[in-house]
Amino acid sequence: MTAAKVILDGNQVAMDIKEKLSGRVMSLLEQGIVPCLATILVGDDPSSATYVRMKGNACKRLGIRSIRVELPENTSTDELIAAIQELNADPNVHGILLQHPVPHQIDERAAFEAISIEKDVDGVTTLGFAQNAFGFADFPSCTPEAIVAILDYYHIPIEGKHAVVIGRSPILGKPVSLMLLNKDATVTTCHSKTTNLEDIVRLGDIVVAAVGRPKFVKGDWIKPGAVVLDAGYNEGNIGDVDYADCLEKASAITPVPAGVGPVTIATLLKHTVEAAEKLADFRENS
Template sequence: METLVMSGRPVADAYKEQIKEKVEAAQQSGKKVTLAILTVGQDPASFVYRKRLLKITESLGIGSRCVELPETATTEETVAAIRKLNEDPDVTGILPMMPMPKQVDGDAVGAALAPEKDMDCLNPANGGALLMGKGRWAACTPRACMAMLKFYKIPLDGKHAVVLGRSNVVGKPVALLLLQENCTVTVCHSHTKNLPELVRQADIVVAAIGKAGFVTPDMVKPGAVIVDVGINVTETGIVGDVAPEATEKASAFTPVPGGVGVVSNVMMMDAVVRNV
């Protein structure tokens, strides 16, 4: 059996072309397309991510605006900054960088976002629509998983998908998106009993548990499709949640690095133009 390596680069490139076309059409009609990124404090990881996003926006012709609040900013001040961006017609999308300092209520910040400008599905209205099956809007990483499965023409209807992890940013939303594609979905987490046995039943495994090499060969059914969301920094470099030997049993898998992460950043740009 030949194993398909589902590289993220071709998927990202395909979406970039679609995004560029939307941006150009908007600009020709006189509309601005702008991503506003809000940071509170000086979290190094947030600034690294912001730099990466700004590089992509520039390459796609998308405008950008950086709003920086001090480490001492209150929830009220942060929400006020969000509302100001909500009211700005030139701002197409808003991304508050999480996590925020402990004195800032992240849930209140998410709820303050205009749903149509909410880039990472932080507003409960967007999460609720996804839960009710009324919309497919989700955070960029779950959408990246689905984009890769679609690009590589992985059959989903009627398949048994096992999701490892139940976070609000990956596990839960990707489970809901898989349900919308008529998968039978099992969500496993730290309290799941007989977890290896459940994973062995999966036609599709989505690993988003945050533990390097957690999925071992004995947990993978021959011919399964593996989507590895894990990004774990080790002494040997960045590795996924799936052990390399486990991917040898798969019919298709996403590599780490070079897989889902590559597409996630582009999905953020796709969010910026979704209402253009």
């Protein structure tokens, strides 16, 4: 790696993913298949509403249909599952995304599990998670896949590197740890109970922040020359990484916004197109 500092531009990576998709969308349309993503939003959290809208707009620009299912704040688990099952059964829907967090009365795990594996484009089911852990998932969780896509796009080697992941959630910290492990990184997963967190982070050739606390990761936690990926999105569009501070130390870093976020959305579109292609293949072969 050269001494020059690289800003890992998520918009550019996202554009690359989307450019490669446009021909595939056209080809599906010619076969009479309109790829379609259904997003479900429960309650009226303003940031969640913004994310869902961004995803819908990104679909539209690429010729992907999007359906928005909006359910009231007091929706029960059973009602949410019923809505998911309706989308599972709808042959015109190829991908289903349940925007989280969901209101507290809902059993989020039960809701995630209700998504059929063929439409689980964000890898939230236990089955999708394990397939990713074993390295053969059709649809790994979008943010973890986006992080790997950014590293690949910028030809940043993963094999043999020490990756430190801060966070252990089922849709981010754990799956990204396992993806990096499958790509032959040595992986350390940290969390709120980690002692000497700063010392551990300082071991990382690659640092992934997925902790959900604004500007949590400081510059002096970063080994000089490390690659820093910020998967946080906190209120006010602030990442988990203190960007200005870490920029000094890192050889490469993702900004927020325009880092991991747009690549996550592009990955979601890619999975939706792939889900639609699988259906097209199935029709052709049956």
